[in-house]
Amino acid sequence: xxxxxxxxxxxxxxxxxxxxxxxxxxxxxxxxxxxxxxxxxxxxxxxxxxxxxxxxxxxxxxxxxxxxxxxxxxxxxxxxxxxxxxxxxxxxxxxxxxxxxxxxxxxxxxxxxxxxxxxxxxxxxxxxxxxxxxxxxxxxxxxxxxxxxxxxxxxxxxxxxxxxxxxxxxxxxxxxxxxxxxxxxxxxxxxxxxxxxxxxxxxxxxxxxxxxxxxxxxxxxxxxxxxxxxxxxxxxxxxxxxxxxxxxxxxxxxxxxxxxxxxxxxxxxxxxxxxxxxxxxxxxxxxxxxxxxxxxxxxxxxxxxxxxxxxxxxxxxxxxxxxxxxxxxxxxxxxxxxxxxxxxxxxxxxxxxxxxxxxxxxxxxxxxxxxxxxxxxxxxxxxxxxxxxxxxxxxxxxxxxxxxxxxxxxxxxxxxxxxxxxxxxxxxxxxxxxxxxxxxxxxxxxxxxxxxxxxxxxxxxxxxxxxxxxxxxxxxxxxxxxxxxxxxxxxxxxxxxxxxxxxxxxxxxxxxxxxxxxxxxxxxxxxxxxxxxxxxxxxxxxxxxxxxxxxxxxxxxxxxxxxxxxxxxxxxxxxxxxxxxxxxxxxxxxxxxxxxxxxxxx
Amino acid sequence: xxxxxxxxxxxxxxxxxxxxxxxxxxxxxxxxxxxxxxxxxxxxxxxxxxxxxxxxxxxxxxxxxxxxxxxxxxxxxxxxxxxxxxxxxxxxxxxxxxxxxxxxxxxxxxxxxxxxxxxxxxxxxxxxxxxxxxxxxxxxxxxxxxxxxxxxxxxxxxxxxxxxxxxxxxxxxxxxxxxxxxxxxxxxxxxxxxxxxxxxxxxxxxxxxxxxxxxxxxxxxxxxxxxxxxxxxxxxxxxxxxxxxxxxxxxxxxxxxxxxxxxxxxxxxxxxxxxxxxxxxxxxxxxxxxxxxxxxxxxxxxxxxxxxxxxxxxxxxxxxxxxxxxxxxxxxxxxxxxxxxxxxxxxxxxx
Numbered sequence: 001x002x003x004x005x006x007x008x009x010x011x012x013x014x015x016x017x018x019x020x021x022x023x024x025x026x027x028x029x030x031x032x033x034x035x036x037x038x039x040x041x042x043x044x045x046x047x048x049x050x051x052x053x054x055x056x057x058x059x060x061x062x063x064x065x066x067x068x069x070x071x072x073x074x075x076x077x078x079x080x081x082x083x084x085x086x087x088x089x090x091x092x093x094x095x096x097x098x099x100x101x102x103x104x105x106x107x108x109x110x111x112x113x114x115x116x117x118x119x120x121x122x123x124x125x126x127x128x129x130x131x132x133x134x135x136x137x138x139x140x141x142x143x144x145x146x147x148x149x150x151x152x153x154x155x156x157x158x159x160x161x162x163x164x165x166x167x168x169x170x171x172x173x174x175x176x177x178x179x180x181x182x183x184x185x186x187x188x189x190x191x192x193x194x195x196x197x198x199x200x201x202x203x204x205x206x207x208x209x210x211x212x213x214x215x216x217x218x219x220x221x222x223x224x225x226x227x228x229x230x231x232x233x234x235x236x237x238x239x240x241x242x243x244x245x246x247x248x249x250x251x252x253x254x255x256x257x258x259x260x261x262x263x264x265x266x267x268x269x270x271x272x273x274x275x276x277x278x279x280x281x282x283x284x285x286x287x288x289x290x291x292x293x294x295x296x297x298x299x300x301x302x303x304x305x306x307x308x309x310x311x312x313x314x315x316x317x318x319x320x321x322x323x324x325x326x327x328x329x330x331x332x333x334x335x336x337x338x339x340x341x342x343x344x345x346x347x348x349x350x351x352x353x354x355x356x357x358x359x360x361x362x363x364x365x366x367x368x369x370x371x372x373x374x375x376x377x378x379x380x381x382x383x384x385x386x387x388x389x390x391x392x393x394x395x396x397x398x399x400x401x402x403x404x405x406x407x408x409x410x411x412x413x414x415x416x417x418x419x420x421x422x423x424x425x426x427x428x429x430x431x432x433x434x435x436x437x438x439x440x441x442x443x444x445x446x447x448x449x450x451x452x453x454x455x456x457x458x459x460x461x462x463x464x465x466x467x468x469x470x471x472x473x474x475x476x477x478x479x480x481x482x483x484x485x486x487x488x489x490x491x492x493x494x495x496x497x498x499x500x501x502x503x504x505x506x507x508x509x510x511x512x513x514x515x516x517x518x519x520x521x522x523x524x525x526x527x528x529x530x531x532x533x534x535x536x537x538x539x540x541x542x543x544x545x546x547x548x549x550x551x552x553x554x555x556x557x558x559x560x561x562x563x564x565x566x567x568x569x570x571x572x573x574x575x576x577x578x579x580x581x582x583x584x585x586x587x588x589x590x591x592x593x594x595x596x597x598x599x600x601x602x
Numbered sequence: 603x604x605x606x607x608x609x610x611x612x613x614x615x616x617x618x619x620x621x622x623x624x625x626x627x628x629x630x631x632x633x634x635x636x637x638x639x640x641x642x643x644x645x646x647x648x649x650x651x652x653x654x655x656x657x658x659x660x661x662x663x664x665x666x667x668x669x670x671x672x673x674x675x676x677x678x679x680x681x682x683x684x685x686x687x688x689x690x691x692x693x694x695x696x697x698x699x700x701x702x703x704x705x706x707x708x709x710x711x712x713x714x715x716x717x718x719x720x721x722x723x724x725x726x727x728x729x730x731x732x733x734x735x736x737x738x739x740x741x742x743x744x745x746x747x748x749x750x751x752x753x754x755x756x757x758x759x760x761x762x763x764x765x766x767x768x769x770x771x772x773x774x775x776x777x778x779x780x781x782x783x784x785x786x787x788x789x790x791x792x793x794x795x796x797x798x799x800x801x802x803x804x805x806x807x808x809x810x811x812x813x814x815x816x817x818x819x820x821x822x823x824x825x826x827x828x829x830x831x832x833x834x835x836x837x838x839x840x841x842x843x844x845x846x847x848x849x850x851x852x853x854x855x856x857x858x859x860x861x862x863x864x865x866x867x868x869x870x871x872x873x874x875x876x877x878x879x880x881x882x883x884x885x886x887x888x889x890x891x892x893x894x895x896x897x898x899x900x901x902x903x904x905x906x907x908x909x910x911x912x913x914x915x916x917x918x919x920x921x922x923x924x925x926x927x928x929x930x931x932x933x934x935x936x937x938x939x940x941x942x943x944x945x946x947x948x949x950x951x952x953x
Contacts, residue, residue, distance in 0.1 A: 073614065074611045074614070075611070439605045439606075445606065446606050447609040447611065448609065448610070449610055449611065502638070502821075502825070502833045502834075503793060503833065504638040504639075504792075504793060504819070504821060505642075505643045505646070505792075505793065505795065506637055506638045506639070509642050509643060509645070509646035510608065510642075512608050512609045512611055512612065512626075513611065513612065514612075514613045514616065515613075533613040533615055533616055534615060549837070550837065560611075560613055560614065562609055562611060564606070564609055566606065566608065569606070569637065570638065570642075571637060571638065572637045572638025573638070
């Protein structure tokens, strides 16, 4: 294998699994250390820079970082990254002085943003301080989009949404609530320099089976119903409720039902329990509230009596897999099951809908009626129109919307500065030694087995009585400190300098995870088998350096490295050092544009 | 040296031996020696050998004297018996323990100061008697604990860290061991585990006095230019006579080698030593030739390593003394005091 190029921004970034998995690439270990140090405001600002909505995401994020966490591979449960983010948001001081100031001078460029959800607000956050005039349109009176309309208040209180949307609107953003955009052509005619569409995936999928029309009064589309609940238009539901669907929306529906009078609330899914789209913790929360989840049941018919819903008939199915491993649900042959109920919530998926975009306004759509959007620049086929969030590639989640927003803002900023938006600078990285003394490092390198701490919950009896009572109480400072201590500091990297190495084997002998091997070079497949502990996790890189006196190479498997620094402590020559890797994503602004070289005044 | 305990986490894919242990189960407390010390590599090699041999930790007794090397038994086999004895007295303590309980595996761990200076007499007599043991000398040529004075194994003409040249002749413990009748004699290097681990395994399986001299650079006081026990010097002057593969009697796989290139030596317990010859005319069973070979190469400044001598039909002290098969410490009063008639019979036989 060739020597590893550790100066490539991706190399150490991939070692920080959580940050690599995060769509917005939030520097997770950095803010967790700050939380452990009680520096909540600093931790919050790192998050705010990167993911814009720390308080919201600290309660609702889909947490792609957590399954990626190295702690999963060396222990079992990941660090509670998401809930630690909430700690930063909960315990920070007033940070308004640390926010960017509204631009003193506008640059004369106007940008329209359709929808006031996380994607649009991120674009506005990035562009407004640069002097762009950002106009955000939304049909709802308040900003937040799906954050406000679809997430139940017992998971995310309005105060948090108000605060974090407020930070953005306070940057001099022109928010026009209650103004739904009904024509792209009309919007284009207003002469904006760029338009960003962040209107989400607002249409809940329906279920067209017999009885749907007849029993319509008691059959509700999940996301529409949730938004009616959020805005106070709906405050009761029948005693017996069936929720159809296995995603996070279904979980929000069933838990909301429990709080609005539903006593016998059940979730029914087509697939198996394991394959449900809902996050495991959301399923857990629902079951904890006494909501059973039935699986492998396909709805066949809504039963009704005199226009009143009486229940749903399901066909029992089982999963079969073809030669390619694709799953197919086939009838199991068991008798159909009938679930009596008073109300049904249909949460079987969401769709995009762009009835307001005229076919001839320059935006091409694909066969699935989705706009053709470049996955890097987020530009549509119309040069001035960009898409992001669920509106771009279908329903995902908040953190993806934020990531899209950042990238679209870079595109818009570059475009309006007359640059090629395809040419995008790499993120900036720095590597700084953490050595403070012979056995002292600027981070806590003592790694212990320590199981994940549970977030305290409100007493179930009280929680179920009030739909606005937040269920999770969040970590207190002591629990937060303990949970933060579980972080392995994967951003403090083992950096090897072969010219200093005397091949004494001290690092090999001390490494608790058998990560380091000195051996003859070979190709990657061969080397992976020959290491002290075979490196079978192909998603994790090997760090290879030659230039040793014996002609061997140093090979380190990054997979389960604890970042405990023992290799560096044991190294007599300093060939190993622990260096903190810090990655700064390229956001809109001067850093995304190459520096202007001034002509010499000759 | 580190102040932290080694984290308890282990690689999820670590191999297990036939007892279900990983090599981590053979570790001891975390080392307090200097960072990069050769002794820590020897510790790791002992751990690896015991792991590969599937040795039950409670069947091992580690005995040492005083010095950096003699501290190391704390750092391996944390679940074995141990005795940290007086300076240079490891051999007599080990001999006594071995006489009392012949069933244990004895690891005598010592250094060049402990064995070649204060304990030279003990070293000699222990080997001479053929005590069944593995005697490891972790040889760095200096007194590390007292800041790097030359030890008795420092080569004449080698330089100390401060540039002082050693004018005394050195003691070659391998040559002494050969002369004193050790039935297994090897030399290895802490920086070459591929050689060291099988040598330790073979020595553990050997019945009789097995002596291993392991050159182990002292990174603090003896790893500079002018030293003959530095990593660089040993790597440049290492002249291995053979490469050893140890095949335990429990290993089912037959290892195949091209005929002529490998000599297979069967040991007492059924284990096999497959020796790949590197020096064409070196006979591993010829004690006197080995001595000559050593002297010739030492004169040229070369360090001969590998398995240097092994006796095919080795015996140990218990065989010489004709003791009973059961360990003496398990004998009860009935066996030890067989009564008046037995005494009378003995007395009669001596008349």
